Amino acid sequence: MNKDIRVMQIIKTTEGASWALHQVKFLVRCGIDVHVILNNNTGKFYNKWKESGATIYTLESILNPLHPFKTLKSILSLRRLIKEVNPDIIHSHFFINTIHMRMASFRLKPTRIFQVPGPLHLEHAIFKYIDLFSARKNDRWIASSKHIKSLYIKSGINEERVDLSYYGNDYSQFNTSDSDHLKRDNHLRNKYGFKDSDIVIGNVCYIYPPKKFLGQKVGLKNHEVMIKAIEIARQQEPRIKGLFIGGQWGDSTSYEQLLRRSIPVDERENIVITGKIPPSEAAKGWQNLDYAIHLPLSESCGGVIEPLLAQRPVISCKTGGIPEIIIEGYTGFITSRDNPQEVASKILEVIKNKKNAIEYTLNGKNLVLDMFNIERTAKEILEIYKKIMSIQNSYEEYSSKKYLKRVNP
Template structure:
């Protein structure tokens, strides 16, 4: 049994936090012990408790040595083998605490986003000196860290988030709503500026010229909620664009959609919503950002376009509307790619192999 501590300073809840929960549950199912340390008022703290995962209340203050001392006490008391950190503040606090602890756990820094990393000594400290290994959620992020920052590639591992293929199974999923008389377009994810929701909304007038019965559904919550809502009103699209808020029935919503879009222009690894859409055999139109191009192969598993281009987005959506056979082809090829490369069990196998390698139990060869 491996004893694992995940730390997460973020108060919000998106793909990063969902992955922590999913991996934790998977590792517990495999017989390992998992604890998540997070702020008590964070969403992941509540979600972990609801999922039956052990949670430790923590406040990650980089400039407060008491935070590191408390974390060191936790690590010493619980005798963790692995400390996996996920955001900046908790990486500093937990990384230093783990290095100063008696039990000397192996430290992993998981890098979820493709945001450029500064070339300062502090960045080298947090990504290369403190951790024993770094995980990225896409190969593109790994290559940037090696080529742009000069980090040691031998300790950086790309392990994209896996998909629960049984849950995201189009043959077993009943649509959340009927869409026989409309052409349904959807975008699913946290409402952040760099997710680019505005470009889907700005594409809608052009889409409606070609597809009068088109509707768009924006699924998710976040800091851009009011801005997106105001843009919908400003463009007089209240009857064509609907904000559904945070939803848990994502497979059922995806089953209701004809096309799923991902308009991010920065920061992405491989978005879970794209892999989930592909698993549900939905055609995807996505922008070149982060590691998205690793799964959306233009003309094979979907359309890949340049970011911030509403007209091109509209053009590709209209093309899919006019070509149902292409929608089916993209869906089938997407499902096949996810089944081969991104099932949840494969992600868990890779994580478990890395943990065991760090602990000296086995050779790590999953990237070969």
């Protein structure tokens, strides 16, 4: 029966979005006829896409008012491909790809789905309007957090048109003994002169400059507040050190350098921004930290998953879908994202309650392994497809609170 469903998925990148690759591989195993459009035939995941079992095409999505002829050519090329493949469903994952796809599929019959990876475009009036205005009456959305779903419903979209499915990934390497992930990797700690007795707090992520056209005054990941909070916390507990692993996204380092200069000169050995490091080092980044901190301006559920899997206590905020994972007093700790003094107080509180912090982190790890399990989330996508096609399905919206009640009655 699944072979009767033909799906076209549109993917923005072959450098990342491994979750989309895992999703497609599962759908192919379930018998879905999947056709994938990639932006290019390079990138570290391209060969894995070729091996996924899906039919692969490459077509650059261009949607640039400064290049109208290239944009039109790209739209017409995609339209021809849609007519050729004749899918039942077109499934896109990113905002620009979705708008490009909607223009290319104007008056064509496939049901169109936008699986929304993050809420950023919905938090700004112009981009939210473009999303809602370009959709037709039978278009659907798959929200990657309850927070995103609520934003669509508040915008007037009927709840029946918005499903929920968290973006899953292959976390099988973390499904091992709990003690394995408590082990420390001292490579970066030693590299930057930190002692075993130091309490190292930080995160592993790209650094994104403020998007001034969106009114941002600090970077998307809010390094400014995290750095200042660690400065303040160090006044009471000098063993605290800050380690922010990762560099600025793209080719420039100007904003990364600006962040470094914002650290007082006498604190620059205690609060370190590594810049870009080899992937092999970044993969072990969490094991160099004692505590993780993540205070983004906009987020679905990212940034707190990997530290929980690595069993590092997480201090985060109420941004987006984060409270769906980080539940104060059970899986982690919630604080302000704007007030460095409050964040510093929370850091000191968590350090004083280390035993509870470790216990909460184990709860969080178990939740993540269930909530973001790729087999579970990809099956949800399959059931959503069946629902759209009016085929018998067993789709049920996931609830982290229900899971926690089930495992801790």
